[in-house]
Amino acid sequence: MATDIHRKVSPGPAAAGPDEGRVAAVRARGLVREFGGRRVIDDLELTLEPGEFVALLGRSGCGKSTLLRVLAGLDREIGGEVWVPRRKAVAFQAPRLMPWKKVWRNVLLGLPGRPERAVAERALAEVGLGHRSDAWPRTLSGGEAQRASLARALVREPDLLLLDEPFGALDALTRITAQRLVAEVWRQRGCAVLLVTHDVDEALLLADRALVMEEGRIAYETPVALPRPRTPADPGFAELRARLLDRLGVAEPAGGGDTVAGSESVAAGGTER
Numbered sequence: 049m050a051t052d053i054h055r056k057v058s059p060g061p062a063a064a065g066p067d068e069g070r071v072a073a074v075r076a077r078g079l080v081r082e083f084g085g086r087r088v089i090d091d092l093e094l095t096l097e098p099g100e101f102v103a104l105l106g107r108s109g110c111g112k113s114t115l116l117r118v119l120a121g122l123d124r125e126i127g128g129e130v131w132v133p134r135r136k137a138v139a140f141q142a143p144r145l146m147p148w149k150k151v152w153r154n155v156l157l158g159l160p161g162r163p164e165r166a167v168a169e170r171a172l173a174e175v176g177l178g179h180r181s182d183a184w185p186r187t188l189s190g191g192e193a194q195r196a197s198l199a200r201a202l203v204r205e206p207d208l209l210l211l212d213e214p215f216g217a218l219d220a221l222t223r224i225t226a227q228r229l230v231a232e233v234w235r236q237r238g239c240a241v242l243l244v245t246h247d248v249d250e251a252l253l254l255a256d257r258a259l260v261m262e263e264g265r266i267a268y269e270t271p272v273a274l275p276r277p278r279t280p281a282d283p284g285f286a287e288l289r290a291r292l293l294d295r296l297g298v299a300e301p302a303g304g305g306d307t308v309a310g311s312e313s314v315a316a317g318g319t320e321r
């Protein structure tokens with residue numbers, strides 16, 4: 049059914065489709081993924097600019113993880129066209145560390161050549177885990193394991209970092225620390241990030257742009273033009289949260305921020321696609 053569009057993966061740090069002169073970190077055109085004849089991704093269009101941080105929201109089962117796997121090159125049974133940079137890395141909700149390898153060896157897992165331990169140690173230091181380099185994965189806390197997983201992504205020097213609910217299993221405090229870490233890594237590295245999350249606040253704290261996926265497409269998007277660093281108390285945050293929750297079909301609890309009344313203002317600032 050599908051053409052193997054990964055032949056079109058760009059060799060450079062960014063991806064440029066033949067239709068446009070501009071470079072982009074991700075470009076998907078008419079992307080389709082079917083499972084048993086059911087279209088989970090259905091004619092999806094998506095562009096990420098180099099260095100852009102984009103959050104992808106959507107109801108459970110709408111196809112977010114499927115899209116991420118396609119962009120990561122883990123799933124090639126697709127139709128349509130995708131351009132992604134060669135240097136890309138992915139981190140999942142479960143850290144997926146090999147229990148029989150020490151942390152630093154896990155970080156280097158799958159890297160081509162024979163990278164030196166110092167490469168792993170630099171990435172571990174970047175995520176605040178330099179002191180656990182020699183540890184076994186089972187001795188790490190959930191937050192530490194997730195940071196090791198992020199270090200494993202960072203040693204790939206990605207131009208595109210794909211994050212699939214990386215903080216989903218963390219407790220609230222650890223999650224805040226992990227979010228700040230990702231914000232800092234992104235600020236320092238300047239790579240494009242696509243973050244799948246169920247958490248609207250997380251999307252608004254981190255992203256330049258929030259997308260809502262519905263029935264296999266990007267159905268809605270809104271810029272998040274708030275100064276950084278952000279907190280949920282920032283002016284404009286509550287309105288954006290209300291707008292996104294509304295678009296996701298979730299009502300805010302009574303008293304939960306300055307709700308947006310009426311469909312006109314809900315649409316204001318965002319774009320239906």
Ligand SMILES: Nc1ncnc2c1ncn2[C@@H]1O[C@H](COP(=O)(O)OP(=O)(O)OP(=O)(O)O)[C@@H](O)[C@H]1O
Binds near residue numbers: 088111112114
């Ligand atoms: N390998 C597969 N075989 C068959 N169906 C699949 C496969 N992978 C995903 N699906 C189906 O595709 C749909 C989208 O799944 P996906 O995991 O992408 O959703 P999601 O938006 O990430 O969901 P969640 O937010 O719950 O993680 C689901 O109905 C799922 O059952």
